[in-house]
Amino acid sequence: MAARAQRAADLADLDGAVADCFACPRLVAWREEVAATRRASFRDQEYWGRPVPGFGAPGARLGILGLAPAAHGGNRTGRIFTGDRSGDVLFAALHRAGLANQPTSVWRDDGLALRDTRIFAAVRCAPPDNKPTPGERDTCAPWLHREIALIKPTLRVVVALGAFAWAAWWPAMTSVYGVRPPVPRPVFGHGARWSGPDVPTVIGCYHVSQQNTFTGRLTPAMLDDVFADAKHRAGLA
Template identity: 60%
Template sequence: MVLPEPVRIERLARLDAQIARCRRCPRLVSWREQVAREKRASYAEEEYWGRGVPAFGSATPSVLIVGLAPAAHGANRTGRMFTGDRSGDWLYASLHRVGLASQPTSTRRGDGLALHGTRITAAVHCAPPDNKPTTEEKRTCGTWLDRELALVAPTVRTVVALGSIGWDAVLGAVREAGWEVPRPKPRFGHGAEAVLGGPHGEVLLLGSYHPSQQNTFTGRLTEPMLDDVLGRAAARMQP
């Protein structure tokens, strides 16, 4: 049974609030709070979020973007996914170029940014030390993605996985939900795609290299490469 849209929207809001309060992973909780106390010198006057970072964007998305985890001085500081660091600068600029964001920058909550038919979430919702969550932390946090996917499934037509961890998190969540997944397991790569059999029709899974500084500084990921993947997602949006 498909829940009425107002009910799904209300449950997503409740889910976001639960993610912000989550304390299931002691190592991640300790690290996010330590960073929020000690701060980076350039942000010393700011109040850090220092909690689990919920998803951002539409509650009825056609496009779902799944990243890795909040950055210690990015989303862990601002409280919004991919906001306050160079990875976010790349992502939101690209989303704006392909028509999925109202502006090319995301600096803080309340800055006027809106996403068009798009929702951004992550495999892990707390900033991990060295950007490396453990297998157990990924498994524990994966239950949030399971619940989020169930609520947005009626409208989602494309899922974009940023990086191999995001790719694996999506495949794990859709399998848990009973979706049809190609065999053998679809392999991650930039521009990779797989057709998933969801409860409300086919969903296209697209892979993109993560817009991390390591990838963007070295040229492994370029603006045209990211625009290509996100543009493919935008082209599949329902009219």
């Protein structure tokens, strides 16, 4: 799998390879079980049931790094953060920031387009209980690292959604940029920020999960502030 990731010549080639990955038995079994049983409200839909590639502009200056696809979101629709409440919150914020052409993301062919932004996940398959293991993150890392390498010439800022994504960034920094992470590693927090020479700035943001948005831990205003900062640092403001 790592060798196949390295051979990917461009994002289209990488996306196709990602969608055919079977490297993690637990995740394969879960994504296929969910696709077969389906949620009652989606029982008339054919689920994607495969790893979910990244989405967005090939010359992105801003990257958004998430955790993993949702079982009845990306695992159903075939596009990251699409068809679930987390995506509703994220794409509404991106639209307000001028980074998306529409505020909704319901299906992979709904006309959504991103401006100078690409979204990808640390783990590409939907995990049970939304909790991939560190081992699954490490197995999936070559896909993430190659995706970052392919947009490296333009990438200036990465927004990490949650502590899991924040932790996934540091090995990518070493693999892609040949730069050692700082010691000790910067602690994740909403609005946390780290910059270093010759690498993108990484900004922490609470994940757009319902646990955060329904409780008020993450508000639309807080998201707007993060993306305003990210746009400024990426030269998009």
